[in-house]
Amino acid sequence: MELKEKLIASFLAFENEVDTDTFIHNVRNEAIKIFEEKGFPTKKEEAWKYTSLNSVLKDDYSVFPNQENTIEYNDVKKYFIHDIDTFKVVFIDGKYSSHLSQTTHDGLDVCLMSSALTKPKYRLIVENYFNKAATKDSLTSLNTAFSSEGVYIHIPKNKLVQKPIQVIYFSTGNESATMLQPRNLVVVDENSHVQIIERHQSLTDNPVLTNSVTEIFTNKRAIVDYYKIQNDNLNATLIDNTFVKQKQESVASVHTFSFGGKLVRNNLNFYQTGERIESTLKGITIIGDKQHVDHNTLVHHIEPNCESHQDYKGIFGENSTGVFNGKIIVNKEAQKTNAFQANNNILISDKATINTKPQLEIFADDVKCSHGCTIGQLDESAMFYMRSRGIPEKEAKALLMYAFSNNVLNSVKIPEIKQRITKIIADKLGVNLGFDL
C-alpha cells in the first residue's frame, strides 16, 4: 500500500485510540481531508520544484510505532547539550521517555502535548493557540491529523526562563522503517524569555521519516531563541514545519544547523502581527555525500515598523544538493519595514548543486528590503596564503569554512551550543583546529 493510503486508512483507528475532545477531533478530521485531497507534494508544485520526496516515500513505514523502547542515557549523552543545566523533553520512537526527561510545572509548563491536548487545565491555551499558526498545506495537515505527542511549552508573563529547554526525538530503528509526526506548541507570554534546542536523532541506519510541526507564539515583548541541530544519519529524513507568530515588540530567532540526514526540508514561516517586531532566521548547512537540504523560508510583514534578518550559509560537497527559497511578503500596511536576506553558498565539489531563489513581494512603498545570494568556490588565493604559512590543505579549507560560517555562529547566544556546533563542523571536516572561533 502506498504511504498515503496507509496513512488515511490508519486515521480512524488512530482517532479511536486517542481521547476525542470535540475541538481537537474536528481539527484532525478537517486536516486529514486536506491531506487526502492534496497528497504528498510533488515537484510539480513550485515550492517543491527542487526537492523530491519520491525516494523517501517508497519505504514501508510503520506509522504508529507502538512499542515502548528504552535507551540508556550514557549511550545517547553525546546528543544532549550536557555541560549546562537544562529542562529536557525526550521522546523515543515518538513516545515520551520520562527517565531521560526533566520537565517542569513550577511557574512554567514544560511538558507533553498529549497532556495539553487532553487535560482541562490546558484547554484554554490549546483552544487559543493550537493549529492557529500552522498552515493548511498537505504535510502540515498530515501532522495535524495525527497530532498527539510532542512538547508543550507555556511560559507565563514576566518570566525569564533560566535554563534552556532541550527537545530531543530519538528513533531506535527497532522497526524496519519508522514514520514520526511530532507536534510541538510553544506559547510565550508578555515579557518572557525562553531558549529552546531541538534535535531529531536516529540511532540506527533504518529509515526514519519525521514530519514535524512546531507552532511558536510570542506575545508582546516576548523573546524566543530557538536552535535546531540537524545532524542525523544518512537514512533519516526530516520535514520540519515551523510557524512563528509574533505579536508587537517581540523578538524571535530560529537558527538551523543542518549537517546531516538523507533529506531535510525546513519550512520556516514567520508572521509579524504587530509593530516593532524583530525576526531572525539564520542557518548553516554543511553537507556531502548525496545529502539534500532545503530551506524554504517565509517572512510575512503584516504591520509597520518591523524588522527581519535572514542569513543562510551553505557549503556543499560531493554529490550533495541544496535549496534556498526565501520569500518575503510586505503588506501594504507594513510601512517602514526593514527586511534583509542573504544566502551565501560555497560548492566544494563539481557535482554539488545549489538552487537559490529569493522571492520578494512588496506592496508597501516606504520600506528597506535587501536580498543577495552568492555561489562560489573556496578562495584559491586565500588557500595558498594559508598553506604558505604551514597550514595544510585540509585544515586551510576547514578554517575558510569556519570563517565563512562565522557570522551565523556569532549570533548564537548559548556558548555551549556554539562550541557544540564548532565541534560538529570540525568532526565533519575531519580536523582539529584546537581553538574556537
Add this chain to the structure above:
Amino acid sequence: MLKINNLHASIEDKGILRGVNLEVKAGEVHAIMGPNGSGKSTLAAVIAGKEEYEVTEGSILFDNEDINELAAEERAHKGVFLSFQYPVEIPGVSVTNFMKTAINETRKAKGLEDMPAKDMLKLIREKSELLEIDRKFLSRSLNEGFSGGEKKRNEIFQMAMLEPKLAILDETDSGLDIDALRIVANGVNKLKSKDNAVIVITHYQRLLEYIVPDFVHVLYNGRIVKSGGKELAHELEEKGYDWIKEEVNA
C-alpha cells in the same frame, strides 16, 4: 641554502621564468630587482609552491633537497616564508588564531606537541612589540580592513612568529609610508642571523637603504641578466632599467 638551477616556469602555458639561476647561502641578503612584468613575483610564488605555476624545467634545491614536488605547506614547514605583495583578507579568522594554527601545524609536521598557550602568548607579545603592533590589532580578522601598511607589518609579524630559514619579501615596501617602512625593515634586520637568509624583491631601491643586500640581481624577461653588489641598486635607481634592456637586447 637555496639553489635554483635553470628554472623555467609557466602559467596556463605562458612561459614566465626562462632559466633562472640563483644561489642564496645562509646569512646572506639578496635583492631581486627588475621592471614590471619581468617575473619577480612569479619567482617568489614558485619558490613558495603556488600550484598554478608549472615548473617545466630546472630545479629548486632547498638545503640540498629538491622541493619542486612539495606542497606549499611542506615548504613552509621546512622554513620557506613568503611575505605577500597583496596579503589576502580572511574575514572571521583572527590574526592570533591564524598564527596559533600556523605554528601548531608546523610543529605537528615536525612531530612536536602544540605550543603551550602560555608560551604562545609570550611569543605573540614579544613579536608584536618588535613590529610595534597594537594588541587590539591581533584580535581583528586577518587583513580585513587593514591599511596597506598594517598588512605589510602583519606579514613581517608572521615572519617573526614563524622564524623561517628563508624569507622572501615580495614588494614589501609598496604601500608603506616612511615610518612603517622603518618599522618593517627594523623587524627584518632584527630577525636576521648567520643561519637564515632573506630575498628582497623590490622595484625600488628605497627599502634597500634599510635592509642592505649583499647581492643585487636584475630579473628581466624571466632571466637574471645582471648581478652585482649593493651599488648596482643605486645605479638602477639613478639610470632606470632601460640600459639593462638595451644591454640584453643588444
